[in-house]
Amino acid sequence: MNIFIKAILRIMLFFIFCLLIVGYIVVRPTFFEKHEPETITVNSDALKKHVVHLSENLSPRSYKNLSNLNQSAKYIKDQLQNYSKDVSFQQYQAKDNEYKNVIARFGPNTKDMIVIGAHYDVMGEYAGADDNASGVAGLIELGRLLSQVDLKNRVELVAYTLEEPPYFASKYMGSYIHADSVKDKNVILMISLEMIGYFTDEEDSQFFPISLMKAVYPTKGNFISIVDQVFSTSASGLKNSINKYTDLPAYSTNAPIAIEGIDFSDHRNYWKFDFPAVMVTDTSFYRNNNYHTAEDTYEKLDYLSMAKVVYGVFKHILELDNE
Numbered sequence: 001m002n003i004f005i006k007a008i009l010r011i012m013l014f015f016i017f018c019l020l021i022v023g024y025i026v027v028r029p030t031f032f033e034k035h036e037p038e039t040i041t042v043n044s045d046a047l048k049k050h051v052v053h054l055s056e057n058l059s060p061r062s063y064k065n066l067s068n069l070n071q072s073a074k075y076i077k078d079q080l081q082n083y084s085k086d087v088s089f090q091q092y093q094a095k096d097n098e099y100k101n102v103i104a105r106f107g108p109n110t111k112d113m114i115v116i117g118a119h120y121d122v123m124g125e126y127a128g129a130d131d132n133a134s135g136v137a138g139l140i141e142l143g144r145l146l147s148q149v150d151l152k153n154r155v156e157l158v159a160y161t162l163e164e165p166p167y168f169a170s171k172y173m174g175s176y177i178h179a180d181s182v183k184d185k186n187v188i189l190m191i192s193l194e195m196i197g198y199f200t201d202e203e204d205s206q207f208f209p210i211s212l213m214k215a216v217y218p219t220k221g222n223f224i225s226i227v228d229q230v231f232s233t234s235a236s237g238l239k240n241s242i243n244k245y246t247d248l249p250a251y252s253t254n255a256p257i258a259i260e261g262i263d264f265s266d267h268r269n270y271w272k273f274d275f276p277a278v279m280v281t282d283t284s285f286y287r288n289n290n291y292h293t294a295e296d297t298y299e300k301l302d303y304l305s306m307a308k309v310v311y312g313v314f315k316h317i318l319e320l321d322n323e
């Protein structure tokens with residue numbers, strides 16, 4: 001073999017090696033023992049009821065619709081009060097108006113804490129069923145499940161206001177206000193429920209920010225995705241819990257925030273305070289064409305798959321609580 005061909009081969013091998021390393025970091029293939037199938041104790045009818053109420057009766061919920069935002073916050077608080085004695089509003093001022101997060105606390109008041117959050121505001125004059133009544137419904141059901149167990153650590157469920165533009169990426173995001181308020185705590189993990197209701201078995205229904213990802217992820221949009229920073233291991237843990245305890249496939253992506261969508265929710269604000277945080281998502285606009293349109297309505301969502309997402313998250317909270 002002449003030197004020239006040898007050099008080309010070496011370069012090719014080097015590139016293949018680099019691709020494999022990058023692929024491993026992004027996808028984090030994990031091997032888990034499948035648990036005995038459990039009865040999913042999440043109530044999919046209750047999920048649907050919350051989504052219908054928020055998206056049909058309390059829409060629109062943009063930053064301009066103060067009355068609907070306040071009524072939504074009250075609805076979420078009323079629901080969570082069925083499951084926790086410690087539910088409160090976290091009020092703050094943004095420009096000329098007052099906005100509020102809803103916080104429900106579970107377990108003892110420890111320094112270590114787990115935060116699960118979902119935003120309840122909506123972009124524009126839309127119903128916002130998947131984005132993000134689905135996440136809020138999941139949060140309320142998590143409240144019901146958490147009320148049935150003894151926890152060793154503090155778990156806070158937070159429904160955030162002002163995730164959407166024009167306040168997105170500003171310090172007026174409800175999640176920034178909450179993350180700042182717990183900066184002296186030790187947040188073991190923050191989980192953002194960001195659109196957890198849209199699933200489809202249609203061929204080629206799943207899109208990706210980088211087309212090479214098609215080689216390693218399903219092309220049907222029938223899985224749930226966990227998104228995390230490049231060198232964190234939080235996403236793989238949650239992915240394993242969902243895969244272990246439910247039959248809904250979960251995949252994780254560890255990627256730099258330069259890739260569009262990686263920091264498109266409330267988890268971004270916990271990263272700012274150096275807390276581990278992940279986003280649980282049906283991949284939003286990479287799958288759901290109704291994203292930020294009038295078509296994002298409740299009847300297009302899959303409440304049984306949503307129930308599996310919520311159950312997997314619940315099991316993961318219990319695992320973290322026991323570590």
Ligand SMILES: [Zn+2]
Nearest residue numbers: 131132194195
């Ligand atoms: Zn959203």
